[in-house]
Amino acid sequence: MTLLVPFDGSELSEAALERATEFAEFTGEDVLALTVVPDQPEYALSRNWVDAEEPFDPGAVAERFRERVADIAPEAEFRYEVPEDVSSMASITTDVTRTIRAVAHDVGASVVFIGSENAGRVSSPVSSVGAPVSEDPGYDVYIIRHA
Template identity: 55%
Template sequence: MVLLVPYDGSSLATAALARAEEFSLFADEEVVVLSVLPDDEEFARTRGWVGADEPYDPEAVAADLRARAREVAPDARFRVERLESDESNLLANVTTDITRRIREVAAEEDVSVLFIGSENAGRVSRPLTSVGSSVSGDPRYDVHIVRHPRDNDPSRGEV
């Protein structure tokens, strides 16, 4: 079985990865880090993957996310999924596509627990820009929701 961590480099995703890494020591399960990269420059900017004047290079973003994930979970397997551009550039559509891909990968990987960093997962309100609410509702796997980064989160420079 596998522990899956959708990872976008945010402090909550980094905290979720750290918790999955800790859990894997006790459960003896593989940690898989999943980064889903849409072919959408605006989405990349909203996630802080590229600056306002930088071109979006998904390969460079993937390399950066892989390096950041390895700082937290050096033995985890890193998986990148690319999403092709849709005719619509609505952020909600990109988020829906990312959610769908996370669920597909969870099924492919035979996931036992999904570790997700989300301020919104599991709440009654479901913002259109959060993948957490949609992914956390799948009954095929358990879900560990991380709503607060730890004080020693490496992405915050407080190791």
């Protein structure tokens, strides 16, 4: 089984990765850090993933996250996804959530460690992936509230 950590570069996602790594030491499970990079330059800019003058390249953003994950948890596997089935009616957060849930099922995640900026403050704010991801009964959820 796999411990899945949606990784967005925030302090809480870093804490989630650290906690998943500690958990893996006791369970013997693999850790997978997942970064979802919507093909939306404005989204990346609003999260400080790129500078205003920098050209937007999802692969380059993902490579920076790969390096950060390797620094925090060298044994963790890294994967990034660019949502393909982007709905014109859905928000970017919804597309990110769908991608996380799909990967969780794809890898047979036993636990998802959520530590995004919003999930740690409130379980279901409008812009959080925490509540929709935690509603899936296919895996347990560990919400990181403190970095």
